[in-house]
Amino acid sequence: MLNIQNLNAGYGEMPVLRNITITLAEKEIVAVVGSNGAGKSTMLKAISGLIKYTGKITYNNESLHSLPAHTIVQRGIVHVPEGRKIFPEMSVVENLIMGGFLYQKDRKVNMERVFTLFPKLADRRNQLGGTMSGGEQQMLAIGRGLMGNPKLLLLDEPSLGLSPLFTEVVFSAIETINNSGVSVLLVEQNVYQSLKISNRGYVIETGSIVLTGTGEELLNNQDVKKAFLGM
Ligand SMILES: Nc1ncnc2c1ncn2[C@@H]1O[C@H](COP(=O)(O)OP(=O)(O)OP(=O)(O)O)[C@@H](O)[C@H]1O
Ligand SMILES: [Mg+2]
Numbered sequence: 349m350l351n352i353q354n355l356n357a358g359y360g361e362m363p364v365l366r367n368i369t370i371t372l373a374e375k376e377i378v379a380v381v382g383s384n385g386a387g388k389s390t391m392l393k394a395i396s397g398l399i400k401y402t403g404k405i406t407y408n409n410e411s412l413h414s415l416p417a418h419t420i421v422q423r424g425i426v427h428v429p430e431g432r433k434i435f436p437e438m439s440v441v442e443n444l445i446m447g448g449f450l451y452q453k454d455r456k457v458n459m460e461r462v463f464t465l466f467p468k469l470a471d472r473r474n475q476l477g478g479t480m481s482g483g484e485q486q487m488l489a490i491g492r493g494l495m496g497n498p499k500l501l502l503l504d505e506p507s508l509g510l511s512p513l514f515t516e517v518v519f520s521a522i523e524t525i526n527n528s529g530v531s532v533l534l535v536e537q538n539v540y541q542s543l544k545i546s547n548r549g550y551v552i553e554t555g556s557i558v559l560t561g562t563g564e565e566l567l568n569n570q571d572v573k574k575a576f577l578g579m
Contacts, residue, residue, distance in 0.1 A: 350395070351406045355367070355405065357403075365387045372533055380534070380549070381536050381542060381551055386555065396420050397416060427493075428493040429489075439473065440480075450497075469488060482514075483511065486518055487518070543563040
């Protein structure tokens with residue numbers, strides 16, 4: 349479904365990603381794990397058309413290169429950015445409506461689906477986004493992404509700054525979303541939780557992929573255990 353080949357990207361003259369090659373098949377959850385500054389967010393920005401790159405990114409065998417970001421969204425690739433980026437002055441419902449502006453006909457059904465996944469958002473439907481807790485804002489950010497009818501969801505550190513309880517809720521929601529037929533590319537520093545729910549994973553280090561395998565293989569890998577799991 350998604351095929352990234354020899355991706356190189358950076359900011360101005362500064363290279364960040366070097367020869368990244370990653371694949372994701374339909375219905376998969378694929379995790380890309382790595383430390384601060386490894387280039388995880390940069391990779392997602394390249395996929396969703398927010399920064400320039402060299403190399404090849406294809407989606408259902410069609411190149412995404414040089415397509416504007418809104419066209420990539422229309423094809424079904426929805427990016428939930430790091431740090432939630434919800435609209436603080438808008439209510440929960442208004443935030444969700446913003447996420448579904450391309451699909452007004454589906455708005456009602458999609459919103460019900462979001463409220464079933466995150467009942468807390470239904471309870472708080474009229475609360476301003478900016479007054480929600482970090483975990484609630486993360487649910488809202490994912491919910492807003494779902495309003496855009498994703499076929500492939502790009503999630504940038506959904507568990508960042510969340511309590512263990514909220515982290516559980518969010519990861520279990522990601523599994524539910526995936527079971528409903530949405531493919532997921534998950535970028536995380538929470539290596540244990542993300543590999544646990546992923547079919548396959550990649551370890552990224554200073555802009556390069558250094559390791560790949562099934563979620564289980566990576567969790568049992570000595571280097572992964574040492575570097576990320578404190579074992
Ligand atoms: N807009 C920008 N301009 C210049 N450099 C940037 C910009 N955004 C990111 N960088 C640099 O690119 C490198 C990779 O950043 P990136 O945000 O992709 O890392 P990350 O893996 O997502 O890290 P984190 O886990 O902290 O979110 C870092 O050295 C960062 O300083
Ligand atoms: Mg990041």
